[in-house]
Amino acid sequence: MSDSIAECGDVYQPELRSPSWIGRVFPSLSFYQMFVANVIRSSRIARRGQYDGETWARSSFKVLTDLQSIGASVRIEGLDQIRKLETPCVFVANHMSTLETMVLPAIIQPIRPVTFVVKKSLLEYPFFKHIVGSRNPIAVSRENAREDLKTVTKLGVERLRDGISIVVFPQTTRSTSFDAKKFNSIGVKLAAKAKVPLMPVALRTDAWGNGNLVKDFGPVDTSLPVRFAFGSPLPIIERGAEQHQQAIEFIESKLRSWSS
Secondary structure, eight states: OOSOTTTSOSEEOOOOOOOOHHHHHOHHHHHHHHHHHHHHHHHHHHHTTOOOHHHHHHHHHHHHHHHHHTTOOEEEEOHHHHHTOSSOOEEEEOOOSHHHHHHHHHHHTTTSOEEEEEEGGGGTSTTHHHHHHHTOOEEEOSSOHHHHHHHHHHHHHHHHHTTOEEEEOOSSSOOSSOOGGGOOSHHHHHHHHHTOOEEEEEEEOTTBOOOSSSTTSOOBOTTSOEEEEEOOOBOOOTTOHHHHHHHHHHHHHHHHHHHO
């Protein structure tokens, strides 16, 4: 199977690599050295106004291959679901860690232009602010749900009409467990307003743990597999209540299968 996501079929599952002794003994240190270098390089490009979609996808793919280089097991399935889209869509996913925000561009962007709904604080992070800001995201405060919905709806419809798909994490915060009650309907409401399909994304990314001091940067545990699965596009009917439930069921089903 090809090592390139863009060139593979429905499933991307590269051969498991044998890490160096440094990667094996100190996986977090080894990975973050590569990650920081990647971020600094990307930030320089973004400050020059040259961080386009192709560059974003390439730097995102490097995050994935750097994880593989220290022994992480990776499987991404359902890529043909993205390829068969005839319009932009709203991707809704569970949210475990920083890993998915770093890796999803490598998966989606080579097939369809995409951006994210992000928290405003990301636009203030050193280095990251240049990268994130260059990708025309939708920034929300996460302090006022009603205002956030207005922002996502207004700007989201504009992005979708411009042909740009949107990734939304409807959970209120990152969690290694999935609670359907906390998976809000902001994604399906946007899809209904813009008249585009909803695509569920199930992921398991706890190999990149959440930190105690800095939540974005926790320990890396390569004994935990990295898994992504894309479901079938769901055309929105009426307000989308049925499609919202279908997205939840898809995510729950995949998480159960990955835990067995």
